Every structure is written in structure tokens, then in C-alpha cells.
Amino acid sequence: MPDKITRRSILKGGVAGSIASLLFRPKSSKAHQIKAYQNSMGVLVDLTRCVGCRSCEAACNAEQNMPEPAKPFTDMSVFDEGAHGHKRRTDETTLTVVNKYDVPGLDHPLFRKIQCNHCQEPACLTSCFVAAYTKTPEGAVIYNADVCVGCRTCMIACPFYIPTFKYSSAFDPKIVKCIFCYDTRLKYGQPPACVEACPQEALTFGKRKDLLKIGRRRIVDNKDKYEDHIYGEFEAGGTSWLYLSSVPFEKVGFDMTLPHQPILDSVKNFLGMVPMVLTIWPALFTGFHLLATRKEPHAKDENTTKQEVGE
Amino acid sequence: MKSFGKTAMMVLITLWMVSSAPPVTAMDPEDAPESVTLDYLEELYESVEFDHMTHAEMFSCADCHHHTTGDSATDDSCIRCHASPETADDVSCSGCHEEKQSGKARTSDGSNNIYHIDKPSLKGALHLQCMGCHQAESGPVECLDCHSFTAAGEERFKIKN
Numbered sequence: 001m002p003d004k005i006t007r008r009s010i011l012k013g014g015v016a017g018s019i020a021s022l023l024f025r026p027k028s029s030k031a032h033q034i035k036a037y038q039n040s041m042g043v044l045v046d047l048t049r050c051v052g053c054r055s056c057e058a059a060c061n062a063e064q065n066m067p068e069p070a071k072p073f074t075d076m077s078v079f080d081e082g083a084h085g086h087k088r089r090t091d092e093t094t095l096t097v098v099n100k101y102d103v104p105g106l107d108h109p110l111f112r113k114i115q116c117n118h119c120q121e122p123a124c125l126t127s128c129f130v131a132a133y134t135k136t137p138e139g140a141v142i143y144n145a146d147v148c149v150g151c152r153t154c155m156i157a158c159p160f161y162i163p164t165f166k167y168s169s170a171f172d173p174k175i176v177k178c179i180f181c182y183d184t185r186l187k188y189g190q191p192p193a194c195v196e197a198c199p200q201e202a203l204t205f206g207k208r209k210d211l212l213k214i215g216r217r218r219i220v221d222n223k224d225k226y227e228d229h230i231y232g233e234f235e236a237g238g239t240s241w242l243y244l245s246s247v248p249f250e251k252v253g254f255d256m257t258l259p260h261q262p263i264l265d266s267v268k269n270f271l272g273m274v275p276m277v278l279t280i281w282p283a284l285f286t287g288f289h290l291l292a293t294r295k296e297p298h299a300k301d302e303n304t305t306k307q308e309v310g311e
Numbered sequence: 312m313k314s315f316g317k318t319a320m321m322v323l324i325t326l327w328m329v330s331s332a333p334p335v336t337a338m339d340p341e342d343a344p345e346s347v348t349l350d351y352l353e354e355l356y357e358s359v360e361f362d363h364m365t366h367a368e369m370f371s372c373a374d375c376h377h378h379t380t381g382d383s384a385t386d387d388s389c390i391r392c393h394a395s396p397e398t399a400d401d402v403s404c405s406g407c408h409e410e411k412q413s414g415k416a417r418t419s420d421g422s423n424n425i426y427h428i429d430k431p432s433l434k435g436a437l438h439l440q441c442m443g444c445h446q447a448e449s450g451p452v453e454c455l456d457c458h459s460f461t462a463a464g465e466e467r468f469k470i471k472n
Contacts, residue, residue, distance in 0.1 A: 051442060053454050058468050073468040074455070108446065196411075199454075200442065201435025214429045221388065 015284075036120040040139030041186065042208035042240035043195055044215055045113060047252060048225065049202035052079065052098055052111035059197035060096045060115075063181055067093045087253060090114065092166045095178040096194060101252045110245075112252050113203075115194070116141060116162045116178035117232060118240035123263035124154035124163055124177075132175075138187065139208065139240040140180035148174050159236050159258050180240070211242055218244060237262030343367055351410050352434050355464035359457055375440055376402050408436040 058073035060066070071078060079100035082088060087099040096115035103110055122141045125133035132148045135141050150173045154163045163177040181192035190196075191205035204211065215230045231249050232239035235258045243254070250256045259266065343363060350358030366375070378384040380402050384393045401407070410433050431439060445452050460470065 049439065051452070055454075061469070062467055068469055072470050074470065199434055199438040201431045201439065204429075210428065217429060 036238065037135075037137045037139065038209070040120075040137060040208050040240060041180075041205065042118070042139055042211050042242060043192070044204040044206070044211040045241060045243045046202050046204070046218070047110055047112055047243065047245045049200040050098070050111040050113065051200055051202075052076065052100055052109070053199065054078075054098055055197040055199060056113055056194035056203065057094065057096055057098060059193040060178075061094070063184060063193035064095055066095065069093065089164075090162055090177070091164045092168060092176045095176070099253065103247050103251050106247065110247065110252050112243075112254075113194070114160070114162070115241070116180070117160055117236075118178075118180055119236055119262070120238040120240070121236075121262035121264055123157040123159060123236070126262075126264040127153045127157035129153070136182060136186075138180075138182070140182040140186050142179045142182050143175060143177070145174040150174065157263065159255065159263055208240055208242070215242060215244055234260040236260075237265075343372075349437065351405065353461070355461060355467050356458040357461055372402075375444070378402065404436055404440075405433055408433040410434075 054073045054076075061069065061073070078088065079098075088097040090097055096113060098111050098113045101110045101112060118135075118139055118141045120135075122133060122135055124143075125135060125141060128143075129151070130147050130149055132145070133141060133143045133154070150165070152163075152165055152175070154175060155161075155165060163175050166173050166176055180186050181190075185192055195203040195205045204214065206214070212230060212233060219226045219228055219230075225246055227245050227248060229245075229249065231243035231245070231254055232241055235255075237260070243249070245252055245254075345362075345364045347361040347363050348358055349361055372379045373382075373385060377386045377389060378393075380400065383395065384390050408431060430436075441457075442452060444450065451457065458464075460468070
């Protein structure tokens with residue numbers, strides 16, 4: 001018989017593994033560097049220019065062959081549909097929506113378009129255990145619906161609540177989200193449909209690094225017009241879609257509590273431990289169990305012997 | 312080779328004609344076109360007949376045009392380079408603003424990447440200029456106040472007839 005697995009060897013392995021796990025901790029998140037694609041594209045959204053015409057929604061619907069909406073895109077009553085101040089969200093039929101914000105002290109409403117922000121380090125991508133998501137060098141976060149198993153972890157991981165689920169389909173449910181018009185446009189260097197449709201040029205398509213320059217220039221050239229911040233430059237580790245606003249961002253629905261590190265960093269230490277726990281703990285605790293129950297068979301033997309003697 | 316010589320001659324003649332043209336003087340509002348047909352981008356909407364005269368009577372030329380014929384640009388950003396009146400001969404919007412916003416113009420590949428990094432396309436320039444003023448002056452601001460849909464536009468916006 002080859003090397004026999006003894007209780008002792010199992011215990012040894014378990015103890016050694018535990019010590020190793022303490023010594024070789026996953027790398028600290030402080031050392032994290034964003035390895036973003038240098039020439040990736042993005043879109044700069046200037047909230048001061050948007051007039052809420054919904055041309056982007058209509059263009060997106062046509063480009064992505066989405067189902068016909070209940071109301072035409074010229075119907076502005078959709079802005080007031082949400083009860084108790086709830087805003088419209090992306091769903092399986094709409095990859096982008098525009099919301100209206102009445103900001104106190106401002107004589108006109110502001111409008112904000114939402115869609116996937118195409119993070120530099122997407123939380124949806126890192127949370128997906130079947131690796132359905134891809135961040136392309138052009139900047140788009142796309143996904144392969146064929147390998148999606150419908151676990152919806154990405155919906156929870158996304159800090160912007162963007163991926164949605166096709167609940168209406170019982171047999172082919174899949175995740176639905178904006179893909180930056182990757183298949184039909186971005187791949188060929190063209191701007192997404194929403195950008196092309198925008199009459200006010202509230203959406204500007206370009207290299208992300210150039211958009212940051214344009215954004216900063218607008219802030220500098222138009223004194224007191226803009227908040228001195230480009231949303232998305234650092235939020236959640238940086239996003240391909242960037243935003244300029246004339247009012248504090250939280251007043252137009254932006255989450256200002258997001259960390260500047262990628263969302264992945266919040267869970268990386270924990271996730272780094274998972275494989276170790278899965279491999280070492282079974283051996284360790286099996287060892288403990290064997291150790292704890294080592295004497296039981298002997299005790300049984302002794303009892304039997306006593307009974308036999310008694311007879 | 313023959314056609315090259317012909318082309319070169321044409322270019323020389325054109326250059327001579329341009330350089331010997333009389334200096335352009337400032338234009339009076341009365342000389343400006345009465346109306347301008349905006350049809351560069353008609354696809355979803357019919358072309359728009361812009362009543363230039365009415366606007367010229369209500370406002371001064373420089374309220375909308377960054378510069379007027381024969382005068383230098385007024386915009387601080389433009390005047391850095393385009394201070395001489397000669398460069399201001401073309402007062403049409405399409406003289407400077409390209410018809411389409413292209414991703415390429417916004418990248419650092421182009422030669423004008425230092426200054427012209429944030430010039431709106433023609434569609435953007437017209438809308439920003441018109442809407443900015445119409446909002447401030449309580450003019451019509453709804454899309455269909457100025458535009459009427461084409462069949463393609465109705466299809467795009469899912470108008471149910």
C-alpha cells in the first residue's frame with residue numbers, strides 16, 4: 001500500500017495550511033493600480049445642456065431593437081410617473097432613461113440621462129462567476145448573454161443599479177444593459193446612437209482622457225456655471241461616462257458616497273480568502289473531527305470485553 | 312500630367328481672385344438674408360425655415376453670431392488666434408461648425424487638438440444658440456414648435472397615428 005493517509009498527516013496539513021493562510025494574506029487593496037485602457041472612449045454628459053427631449057431614448061430604442069414603449073418618446077408625462085419622488089430606472093425594455101429633477105432655487109428643471117457608465121473596473125464584471133462580462137479596449141462593458149446563468153449578482157454588484165433582468169421571459173431570462181452600441185457602432189469607431197441623436201450636444205463622444213480635458217476647460221472657461229467636479233473621473237474607480245453639473249451632484253440623483261476605489265477593492269480581501277477556505281478548511285476540520293473521536297472505538301471495545309468477562 | 316497642370320492653373324487663378332478681392336466691410340442687417348433654410352440634417356425632421364429677418368430686427372447680429380462680417384471675433388477663445396477681420400469673412404454657422412459631431416474631431420489625433428477641442432457640431436451649435444436664447448427670452452422651446460416630423464421621425468419616436 002502506498003503512503004498511508006494517517007490522522008497525523010491530515011492534522012499536519014491542516015495546521016500548516018492555517019499558518020500559511022495567516023502568513024500569505026491577499027495583497028492589500030492599497031497597492032491597487034487601475035490598469036485602464038489608455039485610449040478607451042467615453043461620453044461627457046453636460047447636464048446644463050440637456051433639455052429632456054428624449055431623443056437619446058428614441059435613438060437607443062431603434063438602434064438596439066427594443067420593444068415599442070407604451071407611450072411615444074414625445075410624451076413628457078413619463079417624467080412625473082414615479083410616485084414619491086421615485087425616478088425611472090432602466091429595465092428590460094429600456095437601456096437608457098432620462099429623469100427630470102426640480103432643483104430648489106433653480107427656475108428650470110434639470111435632466112439627467114442614465115445608462116451603463118462603463119466603469120474602468122466594472123463591479124459587474126468582477127462579480128460574474130461565469131465571466132460573461134468583458135471590458136473592451138474601446139471602453140465598453142459588454143456581456144455574453146449565452147453564458148449568463150441568470151444569477152443576477154451583477155445587479156447587486158453594480159453601484160449604479162444599471163443591469164436589469166428579463167423577468168418576463170421564463171425560458172430565456174438574461175441580463176439586459178447598455179453596451180455602448182458596441183456591436184453596431186463603437187467597434188467601428190462611431191459614437192453610440194444616443195450621442196448622435198442629441199440635438200443639444202449634451203453628450204460628447206471622445207477619448208476619455210480628452211473628455212476630461214474638455215470637461216475641465218468648460219469648468220474653467222465658464223466661471224460659476226459648473227460644479228468644480230467631473231463625476232466619474234474617480235467614482236467607483238473611474239467610469240467611461242463622465243458628468244458635468246451646474247448644481248451639487250447629489251441634487252440630481254448622483255450617489256456621492258461611492259468610494260474612489262473600484263468596487264472590487266471592497267470585497268477583494270474577502271474574495272481572496274474564499275478558495276483558501278474551500279481547500280484548507282475541509283482538511284483541517286476533518287482532522288479535528290478525527291482527533292476528537294479517536295478514542296471512541298477503543299471505548300466500545302473495552303465495554304465489549306468487560307461484558308464478555310462478566311459473563 | 313496634363314490634368315495636374317490644369318488643376319495647378321485653376322488653383323493659381325482662384326488664389327489670385329481671392330487675394331485681389333476688395334476688402335469686406337461690415338454688413339447691415341438689411342443686407343442679410345431674409346430667411347435661412349436649415350436642411351443640413353433633415354432626416355427625422357423636415358427642414359426648418361429660419362426667419363432671419365425677424366430675429367435680425369429684434370436682436371443685434373453679434374447676439375447670435377460670434378463675429379459679423381468685417382469685424383473680428385468677440386469670443387475670448389476665438390480672438391486669441393482669429394483677431395484679424397479677414398478670417399471672419401464667413402459668418403455662416405456652417406462656416407466653422409461641421410455638420411456632424413465626429414469622435415475623431417474630439418481625439419488628440421487631429422491637428423487642431425490644442426484649441427478646437429470643444430467646438431460643437433452644426434446641430435449642437437444651432438440648438439445651443441437657439442435654445443439658450445429661447446429659454447432666456449421665453450421663446451418657443453418644444454421640439455415640435457420649430458420642427459415637424461418626417462415619416463422616419465414619427466417611426467423613430469413611436470408616434471401612433
